[in-house]
Amino acid sequence: MARLSAAERHMVRFTLNGRAVEAQAEPRMLLTDFLRHELGVTGTHVGCEHGVCGACTVEIDGVPARACLTLAVQADGATIRTVEGLAPEPGRLSILQEAFRRHHALQCGFCTAGILMSLDNYLKRQPDPSEDALREFLGGHICRCTGYVPIVAAAMDAARRLREPSSDV
Amino acid sequence: MKPARFDYIRAGDLAEAHHALAEFGNDARLIAGGQTLMPMLSMRLVRPQVVVDIMHLPALRGIETTGNAIRIGAGVRQAELLAWPKLAEQLPLLKAALPWVGHAQTRSRGTVCGSAAHADPSAEIPLCLLALDATIELSSRRGRRRVAAAEFFTGMMTTARAENELIEAVHIPARQTGTGYAFNEFGRRHGDFAIVACAAIVTAANVRLAVGGVADRPALRDFGALDGKALDDALDVFAWTLDARDDLHATARYRRELVRQMGRETIEEARRWHA
Amino acid sequence: MSSVANSPPWCGQSVERVEDAALLTGRGRFIDDLPTRPGTLHAAILRSPHAHARLTAVRTDAARALPGVAAVLAGADIQKLSSSLVVGVKAKVECWPIATDRVRYVGEPVAVVVAASRYLAEDAIDLIEVDYEPLPAIVDPVAALDPAAPVLHEGLTSNLASERTFRYGEPEQAFADAAHRVAVTIRYPRNSCTPMETYGLVAEYDAGEDAYDVLANFMGPFSLHAVMARALKVPGNRFRLRTPPDSGGSFGVKQGVFPYVVLMGVAARVTGQPVKWIEDRLEHLAASVSATNRVTTLEAAVDADGRVRALAFDQLEDVGAHIRAPEPATLYRMHGNLTGAYDIRHVSVRNRVALTNKTPTGLNRGFGGPQVYYALERLMQRVAVQLKLDPIDVIRRNLIPSGAFPYRTATGALLDSGDYVKAFEIALEDGSFAALRERQAQARAQGRLYGIGLTAAVEPSVSNMGYITTVLTPDERRKAGPKNGAQATATVSLDPLGGVTVNVASVPQGQGHRTVLAQIVADDLGLKPSDIRVVTDFDSGRDAWSIASGNYSSRFAAAVGGAAKLASGRIKAKLARMAAAQLNVPADDIEFAAGKVRARGNPDNALLFSRLAAASHWSPGLVPEENQALRETAFWSPPELTPPTEHDEINSSLCHGFIFDFCGVEIDRVTGEPRIDKYVTMHDCGTILHPGMVAGQVTGGFAHAVGAALYEEYAYGEDGSFLTGTFADYLVPTAMEIPAPVILHYETPSPFTPLGAKGVGEGNCMSTPVCLANAVADALGLDAIDLPLTPAKLAAHIHGAESTPPQQERAAPPPGKGRALHGAGQAYVDAAPDAVWRMLLDPNTLASIIPGAHGVEKVTDTHFRADVTLGVGPVTGRYKADIRLSDLDAPRAVTLTGVVTGALGDARGTGRITLAPDSSGTQVAYDYDAAIGGKVASIGGRLLDGAARVVIRQFFAALVRHTGGKPAKRGFFARLFGSGA
Missing domain, CATH: 3.10.20.30 (Beta-grasp domain)
Structure with a gap:
């Protein structure tokens, strides 16, 4: 032992x-x-x-x-x-990270790493979530800056893009 | 906010875990998913001499159907049970209740048996175990025994587990035909500890309501074939017996009212299912 | 000079933020992410478990002896090397960053341990023994002013730290003439925006130069630099304060790191090594800063048609245990704006500041606005209800009329721009207010509880550094000298390759300052934002800054952005003159566009921007009369920000946005839970520089406001115990709780700022809590309602009278909030009272019945001490118990007083035990009161009452067992604790 x-x-x-x-x-x-x-x-x-x-x-x-x-x-x-480990290579962002940037889904960025890790995993298992299901999943995180609205938008956008056959990241 | 010092034992088999418990007793803490123990360690509310990790014991993994019951080993995480393909068919009450347990990010690590061991009066899993007449399988170096949930939860965060025992599994009776199940909960935010949680099980002959978050442990009452105002009256009496308390988030009176109204709603939901 | 660009300007576009790539890939540079020098030590803080107690001893020997511990510092050690923090009112009080002779709030620092790691420092904290002599605690600000209340500070004769009255116009006459008087009294609770990153700092001291160098995630205002330097007893130039490149949110709260800068500065001086301290979340919740709680009575003199003629404010501000700088600023920040968005010419004000045994207050998003608007906008709803008017009409009738801007309010603010009536009408139209009314009517027809709330508000931004002096009388101000202005600074510099760098002292905490400054300067110089590098980590030893520098009062877009535009403009003017000479055209005909500097009308006659920009480095001779075009620093302070007048009129802020909100809220009849069905928020924040960021500020502020309205409260027990010490009890809303608001804009540029922009980040924190409360009041038909709007509170208005408890069940325990436990019970003992009495008084009795006792020391026949292990389930701890017997009335009664103290908290209780003969035996009855405080009360509140009852039960069960007691008929424990332990 x-x-x-x-x-x-x-x-x-x-x-x-x-x-x-x-x-x-x-x-x-x-x-x-x-x-x-x-x-x-x-x-x-x-x-x-x-x-x-x-x-x-x-x-x-x-x-x-x-x-x-x-x-x-x-x-x-x-x-x-x-x-x-999320970005495919230095200087490039993953589809989820890009969606966060495009939707202004972060402000101070302190909570962001945890949210990204959760969502990256979730979208692999639930590629086509409803907004309600996504919000419930995000309920395991606190963000004090954004009010969550842009995070939900970014995640839904990323899910959509990830479902496209050409997406690789 | 860092834990005090402790030794760490990663048990390789059940005997090692039993041995550690026999040696250290109450100075040992078992860690499985750690979702409840870890904050207590970091806040130094709990200061064990040794932490025994039981997540690497093959014997504790797995969900098995044994006779008319489902055996859920101590290594089974809440998310694993939630993802079990037969859950809706075999354990519909847990299917309804598990999404209320913490968040996806904690269910991924937290275990079913760990929640039973911790016996938080607001927790959903102990409530379901009580409502379903589950038994808790305890083992130690000296042997093995089974305790009914009704005897297992003895009070606020206290159980019938002896210092040298660990929970090896819980056994939950599978769904009975002709039975309706429903679960409801109210907390301040989704994922919070319940202010009131209700589990209802309805058969042709009986209405059962189990309530969490109100007394110092989950509480259960069978109402037989009562219905209508008679059932409301009986729920009122049940609400009064639960010894509800005021706390930061709700008053005792509020909790009693939720037992009456949400309890009734949950029963009706189970009845619809039953029908 | 022209700046005609060929492409649309960058400002006004939602460009991607330059900050984001690093933050999204885990390469942010927050304070705890940065490397430290070898030998850096780590600090932990021992904090008071008591709300109010005299410190009689702090024993640190065992902690000092722990291997790895470099120093253990108590209050006296800190006092030796520092002086009290300056206090902003004329009162004889000191404000130390650590308790000296008394503790005055739960969480107040008592000792600092500096060790090789945070883990070791916390180990040493556990070894410090402190003797406290508890004093009565004052939690409520009204009670604090009771002449009989204990006084918190020796230098004061009461807990009233400041009182001022003000009179503007002819309020007495207006009230005498009024058709109606309408009043509200509100109690605004405590809350905080709790940034996700806690406080952090690394302090160093150079003994050779007697100089401090501190890196901290401080956010300003840098007026506090002076406070810190004075407390550390060095000149300002020997206190170098730096900030890390990234900060994990602040919302005002990180102003409050400054006392710790002093504390850890001294620790670094004592140890001779860098000292790092990262606040943990429990420390943050208990003891960082809170917004103020305030009790306000506001009365209006109202015409028959709902026109408000006069307001009478009576505000009682609770700043907690110390008047810590810059308080009482929360009370005065809104002073120019007490009439909100309304045209009200007569105002009277009484402002009082009370001290209580709670955490000192400080900056928090909205800063004074939520408290003022909660009273004002509740009042406007009450006017409508009492006069049976449509609340829409009451607001419309009172708004400052179109065309009245700039408008000087009765209390002195100069509202820069706006068309409130038009923005209001657009919001009603575009936000579909009529449809919301329809929805409400339908819901009500179905018997549902549905209310509509409204709020109009003015959102001030760019604070006048002089507003706080309104707390002083005109006479005191004359003596102190005038204070005013809002210096903003920005530096634009050119490097030898022609690159442009912008430095500002704006200390962003996530607001995207670097992106917006790049947009502003790119537009000015005809470049792309990616051509501009913006540096926002601050260094007081190198950057241009002043007392107004920092990231507060929503001053960035209006003030700092404007200063950057001015600095860029100066560089640009020089470059234009250089280019004019080279391109042989007048400087007025030079334009900056597409990376070129060229002759307008002849784009081929051009120079590369970078080549021209580098010229001052390589060939200064090209710029003979300018000497250089390398670096320009602009200082900008708006002339409108004047000191308070002789009549106490104060233009407290430079810019004033307008907000009009309305919402529909439905309340669940069973749970009482309010659900926001629709929320519309109209903003006029002047010129919008980055729509995405403005939306982010509005949505983020809205989320904070929903939290404050529905979920969050820093709650205290009546004994001053702190009840919301974890994120499981201080409820921050998640994605499940925050709906998406409908955001509308109406833009009237500010004439007072270089870019026309105004602040926008705080408005919803001011407008939304009261808007939601108005909707709830409308839904439930309530005259009065205070925050937070918890389901249990609302359900009390829905559930009606409760059934009576069945005969055999016990009575409901009295409602209460706090950690007070009461209980009583009795049991039959089969022995005569005399025999029971002897057993009770037998010194061996206590030894055998104290739960978990490791040995009882008998001090006297009626005084015992013991080490005990107490706990419930896995939560056990070792405590010292001190037990006394008193008021002996043999063989009938005795009082038993116990005090239990330990690392997890403390408990004190008193029980009166009475013995009465009953047939051949004795009825032993008792009645007790107990209170629990400290760590376990703060973090384990949800389970504590139950756990405490278990422990008390163990004690009395053992007592009764020891005396030979038997369970009573109906279950011994059920009766023992029958009336609500």
């Missing part, structure tokens, strides 16, 4: 945006802190640290999850995607 001692740091390894990464963490370290301050991947933001606001949402093993409600050691061996 592997027991990781409280006061020591332990190696945590997982796949992040397609690449193997590793760093050390105490058992109590939150995945948010591990990503941001140990791995230096700061796009995932911390808004409440109690699982309500959704700013820290990342994809863990294919499902959206609150990174602040996850211990780094729990993520050992997992496959994780963060906002840094």
